Amino acid sequence: MSVTSPAASLPRDWIPGTRDLLIDGQFVSPQGERWPVYNPATEQVIATVGGASAEQVDAAVTAARAAFPGWAALPGEQRSRHIHRLADVLEAAADQLLPSIVNEVGTPVSLASFLQVRMAVQQHLRWAAEAAKTDRIQHLGPWNEPVPTLSDVVLEPVGVVAAITGYNYPLNLAIFKFGAALAAGCTVVLLPSPRTPLTTLFLGELIRQAELPPGVMNVITGNADVGRQLSSHPGVDRVSFTGSDAVGAMIMAQAAGSLTGVTLELGGKSPSIVLPDANIGQIAVETHLRWSRNGGQGCAALARLLVHESVYDEFLAASAPAFDQMIVGDPWDPATNIGPMIRPDHQARVRGFIDDSLAAGGRKLLQVTKPLPEKGWFVNPVLLGNLPAEARAVQQEIFGPVAVILPFKDTDDAIRLANDTPYGLAANVWCGDNLDEGRRVAERVRAGTVWINGGGSMRPDAPFGGYGRSGVGRELGEWGMREYLEVKHIQWRV
Numbered sequence: 001m002s003v004t005s006p007a008a009s010l011p012r013d014w015i016p017g018t019r020d021l022l023i024d025g026q027f028v029s030p031q032g033e034r035w036p037v038y039n040p041a042t043e044q045v046i047a048t049v050g051g052a053s054a055e056q057v058d059a060a061v062t063a064a065r066a067a068f069p070g071w072a073a074l075p076g077e078q079r080s081r082h083i084h085r086l087a088d089v090l091e092a093a094a095d096q097l098l099p100s101i102v103n104e105v106g107t108p109v110s111l112a113s114f115l116q117v118r119m120a121v122q123q124h125l126r127w128a129a130e131a132a133k134t135d136r137i138q139h140l141g142p143w144n145e146p147v148p149t150l151s152d153v154v155l156e157p158v159g160v161v162a163a164i165t166g167y168n169y170p171l172n173l174a175i176f177k178f179g180a181a182l183a184a185g186c187t188v189v190l191l192p193s194p195r196t197p198l199t200t201l202f203l204g205e206l207i208r209q210a211e212l213p214p215g216v217m218n219v220i221t222g223n224a225d226v227g228r229q230l231s232s233h234p235g236v237d238r239v240s241f242t243g244s245d246a247v248g249a250m251i252m253a254q255a256a257g258s259l260t261g262v263t264l265e266l267g268g269k270s271p272s273i274v275l276p277d278a279n280i281g282q283i284a285v286e287t288h289l290r291w292s293r294n295g296g297q298g299c300a301a302l303a304r305l306l307v308h309e310s311v312y313d314e315f316l317a318a319s320a321p322a323f324d325q326m327i328v329g330d331p332w333d334p335a336t337n338i339g340p341m342i343r344p345d346h347q348a349r350v351r352g353f354i355d356d357s358l359a360a361g362g363r364k365l366l367q368v369t370k371p372l373p374e375k376g377w378f379v380n381p382v383l384l385g386n387l388p389a390e391a392r393a394v395q396q397e398i399f400g401p402v403a404v405i406l407p408f409k410d411t412d413d414a415i416r417l418a419n420d421t422p423y424g425l426a427a428n429v430w431c432g433d434n435l436d437e438g439r440r441v442a443e444r445v446r447a448g449t450v451w452i453n454g455g456g457s458m459r460p461d462a463p464f465g466g467y468g469r470s471g472v473g474r475e476l477g478e479w480g481m482r483e484y485l486e487v488k489h490i491q492w493r494v
Helices: 054-073 076-092 094-105 109-131 170-184 198-209 224-231 245-256 280-291 312-325 344-359 411-418 435-444 477-482
Strands: 021-023 026-028 034-039 044-050 138-143 149-157 160-164 187-191 217-219 238-242 261-265 271-274 304-308 363-367 382-385 402-408 426-430 449-452 485-493
Touching: 021 054, 021 198, 026 198, 034 094, 044 198, 054 149, 054 160, 054 187, 054 217, 054 224, 076 094, 076 109, 076 170, 076 198, 094 109, 094 170, 094 198, 109 170, 160 170, 160 224, 170 187, 170 198, 170 238, 170 477, 187 198, 187 224, 198 217, 224 238, 224 245, 238 245, 245 261, 271 280, 271 411, 280 312, 304 312, 304 411, 312 363, 344 363, 344 382, 344 402, 402 411, 411 435, 426 435, 435 449
Parallel strands: 160 187, 160 238, 187 217, 238 261, 271 304, 271 426, 304 402, 382 402, 426 449
Antiparallel strands: 021 026, 021 217, 034 044, 138 149, 149 485, 363 382
């Protein structure tokens, strides 16, 4: 079903009307389990959606399998034009994608326009479209034993990709996966989180508008049973998943039965290291506004603050204004910068971390104290201190607006603390003018991305992923492209 409302006149409570799955270029009504979708800021049911039946999961994989040879055979220039055309359609629909995301995720509109829509389409999908043109053949040159030969290494698309996304950035996470997969020559079955399916179902409508060849992109929905069937399906050649490390481990086990390769972008407990020469007055507020954005529901949230003991008190004093700037509430209010947790069970989980920390002797060093809205699954941001390095809140991903702070004595102590978790997704090093020292510290941190002095935005040409329980493989950039390509060596006598 097409949405015809003029974007400029869309009401705040607008959500996409599309509820159908996209399989082999056609909209089909879901035949599986049905469930409600909530606005986490109001607790209201905003839609009821249905999941794919087992037969529809098979049909989506079959459609992607059938479309694969033709899509893979297209010259890169043609695949690039298709992907750019899809980006054109998404850009034209940006004013519809935005309210869809605000209403089902709860990201404040003040942040969502760039973080949830424009960055995904204008930067990452456009980059993938250009990457489709790249000639990746590597000529190895002559080899003379036992006879003279020449060799080429060619990269070929892996096949059908199952792209399974998390709830917190539904459009970004989908584009990170299918952009690279399509550019590589793969076909895709896309499965969103059941908590935020509406934007992805609308994406299916936009894919149809962009006139991608039937079967190249298929969109289905479902709960755990659908995810299990998809990730273990013998017709799938690669599973790409973003979510928790616990679910990632299950998906890896499910894919193992078919020896299907996996790319897993999982959780994090990312440190932000404040060296003694850092300009505390300049960095303190930014540090807190960064880990708390999207309500702290970000895998790379830098919510484990490691501060040199000589500047610890100064840092705390300089941090207080950040909590004055945190406005928790209606995501449609332009002043709001902290939205709700996605569901009441997650709200309870986040509050459980706070309660457990206080019961174990931890303290609330800084917090937002204004009353929360009567409706909505909100949590006031808080900075916890007086906790040992082995505390649950220090070691485990909270995925909410809660940070912990620990002092360190010297650089070796900072590195020990930074690396003392099972995760290794991201990190930040704050330093003064001596960037060489910041670089030396960065090189010793076991994390897939390390920013120095805040770094910058998520570059589409740079890899993203982590060590340990933060995942397997990488997304974005040429490294992300390689996740969807098989390596073939061709050798001939001369």
